[in-house]
Amino acid sequence: MRNQNSIFTTLGASNHALEEREQHDYYATDPKAVELLLELEQFSPVIWEPACGEGHISKVLQAHGHEVISTDLVYRGFGDPEPLDFLTETLEGFEGDIITNPPYSMGLEFVQKALESVRPGGKVAMFLKVQFLEGQKRGLFFKSTPPPNRLHIPFPAGLL
Numbered sequence: 387m388r389n390q391n392s393i394f395t396t397l398g399a400s401n402h403a404l405e406e407r408e409q410h411d412y413y414a415t416d417p418k419a420v421e422l423l424l425e426l427e428q429f430s431p432v433i434w435e436p437a438c439g440e441g442h443i444s445k446v447l448q449a450h451g452h453e454v455i456s457t458d459l460v461y462r463g464f465g466d467p468e469p470l471d472f473l474t475e476t477l478e479g480f481e482g483d484i485i486t487n488p489p490y491s492m493g494l495e496f497v498q499k500a501l502e503s504v505r506p507g508g509k510v511a512m513f514l515k516v517q518f519l520e521g522q523k524r525g526l527f528f529k530s531t532p533p534p535n536r537l538h539i540p541f542p543a544g545l546l
Contacts, residue, residue: 413487413490415443415487417442417446423485424446424447429482429483429509430481430508431482432483433452433485434455434482434483434486435447435465435486437458437487438457438458438465439464440463440464444456444464444465447485455477459471473496476503480505481508482508483504483511484508484509485510486512487512487514488514490515493515494523496512498531
């Protein structure tokens, strides 16, 4: 059994990591990060968490009164037990916001799909590595799809 603290670690996402990467790039979000996000931003009463894992994000959102639709490609004991591939499937008539920590290797694809999946004026919040801001493909993406009002910079490591 792995060390419980390791589920909140991002170091395994580096190609310089000493350990193997988690299957499907699964690195859970520390609930404190979600609390800090909710201090900065308000969201729709309904939120879709399409990479819910073990529910680390969803449980905090529920505790704050949100109705959370929790889905994932891999069922890890939380959310809808029926697998849902966020990149190829959608929720018919979805009217809420999206908050998730996508698999690192599919960050850009998740952001693009999320922006297509929310109603006009809807919000998308992604927990991503700071390296997401770099690279040619993401540079082109940000030129054609700039953040509408602000881009939250990741929390200093000391906070998490």
